[in-house]
Amino acid sequence: MKKVLLIGLDLLAVTTLVAVGLLLYYGRQEPADLALAQVRASGLLRVATDATYPPFESYTDGAYSGYDIDLAKLIGARLGVAVAFSNIPSDSLYQALGEGKVDAIVSALPFIYERSNDLIYSRAYFNAAPLLVVPAASTARSLSDIAAGKLGAQLGSDSDEAARRWQRDHPTGGLQLATFDTPTAALDALAAGQVAAALADPLEFTAWQVAHPAYKAVANLGEAGYVVAVGKQSRQLARLVDETIANAQADGTLARLAARWFVATPNPGR
Amino acid sequence: MQSPNHDRLRWLPGGAILLLLLGLFVQQAARSGSLVSSTPAPALVPTAAPLSQPRNPKVGVHTRLTDEADPQKISQTMQMVRAMGATWAVEYFPWLYIQQTDASHYDWAHPDLVVAAANAANVLLIARIDMVPAWARPPDSSLSRLDRDHYAAYADFVATFVARYRGQVHYYIIWNEPNVIWEWGGQRVDPSAYAALLKVVYPRVKAADPTATILMAGLAPTLEPPDSPVAMRDTSYLTAVYQAGGGPYFDALAVHAYGLTTPADDPSGPDKLNFARVEQIRAVMVANGDQRKPVFVTEGGWNDSPRWVNAVSPPERIRSTIAAYERANRDWPWCLSVSLWAFRLPKPAYTYMDHYTFVAPDFVPRPIYFEVQKAEASP
Numbered sequence: 001m002k003k004v005l006l007i008g009l010d011l012l013a014v015t016t017l018v019a020v021g022l023l024l025y026y027g028r029q030e031p032a033d034l035a036l037a038q039v040r041a042s043g044l045l046r047v048a049t050d051a052t053y054p055p056f057e058s059y060t061d062g063a064y065s066g067y068d069i070d071l072a073k074l075i076g077a078r079l080g081v082a083v084a085f086s087n088i089p090s091d092s093l094y095q096a097l098g099e100g101k102v103d104a105i106v107s108a109l110p111f112i113y114e115r116s117n118d119l120i121y122s123r124a125y126f127n128a129a130p131l132l133v134v135p136a137a138s139t140a141r142s143l144s145d146i147a148a149g150k151l152g153a154q155l156g157s158d159s160d161e162a163a164r165r166w167q168r169d170h171p172t173g174g175l176q177l178a179t180f181d182t183p184t185a186a187l188d189a190l191a192a193g194q195v196a197a198a199l200a201d202p203l204e205f206t207a208w209q210v211a212h213p214a215y216k217a218v219a220n221l222g223e224a225g226y227v228v229a230v231g232k233q234s235r236q237l238a239r240l241v242d243e244t245i246a247n248a249q250a251d252g253t254l255a256r257l258a259a260r261w262f263v264a265t266p267n268p269g270r
Numbered sequence: 271m272q273s274p275n276h277d278r279l280r281w282l283p284g285g286a287i288l289l290l291l292l293g294l295f296v297q298q299a300a301r302s303g304s305l306v307s308s309t310p311a312p313a314l315v316p317t318a319a320p321l322s323q324p325r326n327p328k329v330g331v332h333t334r335l336t337d338e339a340d341p342q343k344i345s346q347t348m349q350m351v352r353a354m355g356a357t358w359a360v361e362y363f364p365w366l367y368i369q370q371t372d373a374s375h376y377d378w379a380h381p382d383l384v385v386a387a388a389n390a391a392n393v394l395l396i397a398r399i400d401m402v403p404a405w406a407r408p409p410d411s412s413l414s415r416l417d418r419d420h421y422a423a424y425a426d427f428v429a430t431f432v433a434r435y436r437g438q439v440h441y442y443i444i445w446n447e448p449n450v451i452w453e454w455g456g457q458r459v460d461p462s463a464y465a466a467l468l469k470v471v472y473p474r475v476k477a478a479d480p481t482a483t484i485l486m487a488g489l490a491p492t493l494e495p496p497d498s499p500v501a502m503r504d505t506s507y508l509t510a511v512y513q514a515g516g517g518p519y520f521d522a523l524a525v526h527a528y529g530l531t532t533p534a535d536d537p538s539g540p541d542k543l544n545f546a547r548v549e550q551i552r553a554v555m556v557a558n559g560d561q562r563k564p565v566f567v568t569e570g571g572w573n574d575s576p577r578w579v580n581a582v583s584p585p586e587r588i589r590s591t592i593a594a595y596e597r598a599n600r601d602w603p604w605c606l607s608v609s610l611w612a613f614r615l616p617k618p619a620y621t622y623m624d625h626y627t628f629v630a631p632d633f634v635p636r637p638i639y640f641e642v643q644k645a646e647a648s649p
Contacts, residue, residue: 053577090577091621108577112620156574156584156637165634179637181585 033236035103036079045083047072048102050090055203055261056108056226059087067261068226071125071245072106074253075228078244079237094119097231104241105229120238124225125245125254130159130199131217133190140197141218147173149196152186155179159186159199162221184208190215206262325646326599330358330396330609331628332569335384336367338616344383346633348391351613354628354639355646358607359393360568362446364401365427366413372405373423378434385438396485396524396568396609397435398443399428400453407455414446415455418463421470429474436479443524443568444471447490449507451500459502465516472519486511488524488568489551491543504547505540505554512558522563522606525551527570527594530580534593545570545594552604564606567598571610575622587625588638592645 039045049068051059057066064085076083088096093105097119108128111121130153134140143151143166153159156179163177178195180186183204190198191212200208205217228245230237248254331351335344351359363381370377388395400414406423407415416424432442447453448464468486475482489504496506511517529536529545538546552565571594573580574587582590591610598608614629628639 052579110620114617154584156588156641160584160637161630164637164640168634179585182583 033234035100035231035234036237036240039079039081039103039237043081045072045076045079045081045104046086046102047083048086048088048093048096048105049107050093051085051087052090053108057106067126067257068106068108070257070261071228071248071254072104074248075104075106075241075244078240094229097229100231103230103234103237108226109229111225111227119229119232120234122228122230122238122241123245124223124227125249126202126226126258127220127224128202128226129220129222129224130157130162131202131205132219132221133187133198133200133205133215133217134196135190136214136216138197138216138218143175143197143221144170144173146197147175150176150178150194152178152180152189152195152198153200154183154186155181157183157201158224159183159201159221163199166221187212187215203262206258210263324355324357325649326355326595327357328598328605328607329354329356329595329642329646330360330394330567330607331356331613332360332609332611333613334615335361336364339380341383341387343616343633345387345390347614347629348387348393350629350633350635350639352391352393354635354643356609357392357394358396358566358609359388359613360396360398360443360609361388362398362400363431364413365399365406365424366401366403368431369403369427371403373426376430381431381435385435389438394441394607395439396441396443396566396607397431397439398446398524398568399431400445400487402455412452412456414453415457416467417455418466421467424467425471425474428471429478432475432482433478436482440481441483441485441522441566442475443485443487444468444520445487447526448487449492449502449504450490453490458499459507461502461507461510461516462514465511465514465519468511468516468519483521484519485522485524485566485568486516486520488526491526491528491547493541493543505550508551508554509558512554512560517558517560520563523551523555523560523565524568525565525570527567527608528611529570529572529582529590529594531582533586534590534597545590545597548602548605552602561604564604565602566606567608567610569611570594570608571612571626573622573625575625578622578625581622581625584637588641591638592642595642595646 049057049064051057051064055066056068057064069085072083086096086102090107093107094115096102097105111124132143134146140146147170151163153163160179167173167175167177178189180189183200186198187200187205187208189195199221209215228241230241333347333351335347338344338347348359361384368377368381369375385395402413402416406420407417428442428444444467445464449459451457451459454460472484475484489507490501491504492501494501494503525548527545527548530543532544534545536544536546538544538549540550548565548567555561555563572582572587572590574584575581595608598605612626614627615624615631617631618624627636628642629635
């Protein structure tokens with residue numbers, strides 16, 4: 001009787017161990033991405049964008065266009081589905097995602113740390129921080145390398161602010177700041193030899209460089225990455241978005257999009 | 271990408287909740303006075319040092335300290351306001367924060383800090399008082415809902431506020447933009463009801479401090495048609511307040527003057543929304559015999575967000591801001607101050623609103639701060 005009892009206990013222990021093991025194993029498995037399943041079932045990726053920010057996104061004559069629109073279509077192609085855009089004001093984009101009205105936000109979206117527990121951000125696909133621009137032959141890699149010279153920037157712009165912050169953080173750096181009415185004027189001052197380097201919005205520089213190939217951008221002054229946002233439970237979709245961005249960066253697709261949209265449709269008047 | 275860290279971060283919500291609860295406890299303890307001594311009223315901040323003579327005595331800003339709890343940051347804000355060349359600051363003091371639970375309990379900790387900081391920096395404070403506590407409005411109603419049966423409660427509160435800060439604060443704005451539905455409790459706007467509110471509040475304030483200046487609320491600049499369900503044209507609203515007998519119950523007028531896409535010197539016109547909208551408002555005052563009352567611009571300015579259709583370029587914003595201060599000083603003797611929105615936000619809004627500010631959340635001045643400072647320092 002005692003032997004039977006011991007065997008029974010052994011069986012119980014083994015069964016428990018197996019059950020716990022199975023629970024641990026399957027418990028660690030990623031839950032199904034229902035949003036992605038829905039996207040695939042419907043054949044449609046629903047994307048929210050505030051189409052008032054060319055050249056990233058705009059809506060004209062019933063059609064969406066821009067850098068982000070093309071990026072969203074790349075993501076759709078990666079998933080093998082069509083993309084349906086919703087034009088939503090920027091202050092309602094997150095609400096639309098949270099309520100499940102869309103599957104993703106692609107809208108020149110800055111990363112916001114405070115929101116990052118409520119959704120999943122992709123890797124950055126574009127850095128909007130000011131670019132340090134120098135002559136192509138220059139060996140300068142950062143502001144420290146041109147600190148003895150004069151730096152041009154648009155008055156009051158993010159570039160101006162970044163330069164003044166640098167001056168504040170490097171009080172003995174000797175950097176002189178010359179401000180101009182437009183980013184283009186600051187870049188033109190560089191071309192005219194009036195300043196040793198310029199800080200400019202990446203869009204402005206991309207457009208300007210077409211006619212000024214003898215100048216190059218060497219670094220962004222900081223990080224201001226644009227990201228795609230998907231729902232908190234959409235981990236698999238998030239991974240596919242990341243893969244799409246990484247591939248597009250690696251194979252030059254994003255650079256071609258920049259050339260297409262930033263050169264043909266530069267940010268007007270800024 | 272966030273997902274790879276997800277498993278490691280699973281404990282964080284629990285930790286965050288604990289921290290939140292701790293924070294709430296500290297906040298409530300502070301509000302209830304157990305951590306922060308809030309009574310009796312603090313001694314008057316010495317103001318023996320006279321205001322240094324600014325080049326333009328009308329330069330001001332709207333600070334945004336409501337959600338700024340750190341005393342050091344409150345103090346630093348006011349010091350930086352003064353260092354920019356401004357001698358005026360508008361700040362709002364939500365009724366619901368100070369008298370949160372009922373009519374007999376007050377939490378003066380935060381307003382004490384703000385008032386003391388302004389006085390220490392030699393900045394003249396204009397206090398806007400609105401936002402109704404839950405106990406003084408219907409359940410689930412808007413924070414801006416104040417029914418007539420609670421006008422007296424609001425007046426009690428304002429009078430208590432005025433008495434507490436007598437000698438430290440001299441200017442009070444009664445409500446905010448009552449000509450738009452979302453600032454009038456979600457109800458159709460009603461100039462006669464606002465006039466009635468002024469009639470209740472004014473004598474109570476004067477009894478508390480006869481030297482206090484009562485400003486009628488700044489109206490939202492708008493050209494809404496007469497049948498609009500959401501707002502009333504600012505000039506029409508002001509006319510209606512006079513018609514309802516509200517004129518004797520304010521000493522001055524607060525005006526909101528946003529330049530939008532026009533420069534500071536853009537001429538005024540009855541159907542134009544620009545910085546000179548203040549002249550249209552002033553014309554209504556004159557037409558109603560109130561030409562001797564001053565005007566205070568308590569909100570206004572320009573925005574330089576590249577993403578907002580009503581914004582201008584950064585250099586245009588700087589030029590218009592400096593020109594606006596100058597225009598008020600040169601051309602508008604009846605306008606005593608121009609307080610532009612907004613000096614600094616406690617944290618980034620991540621919207622176009624960030625592009626109204628003079629100072630970043632980390633207290634680093636934006637270029638516009640230095641340019642205004644330079645302009646105000648020049649002879």
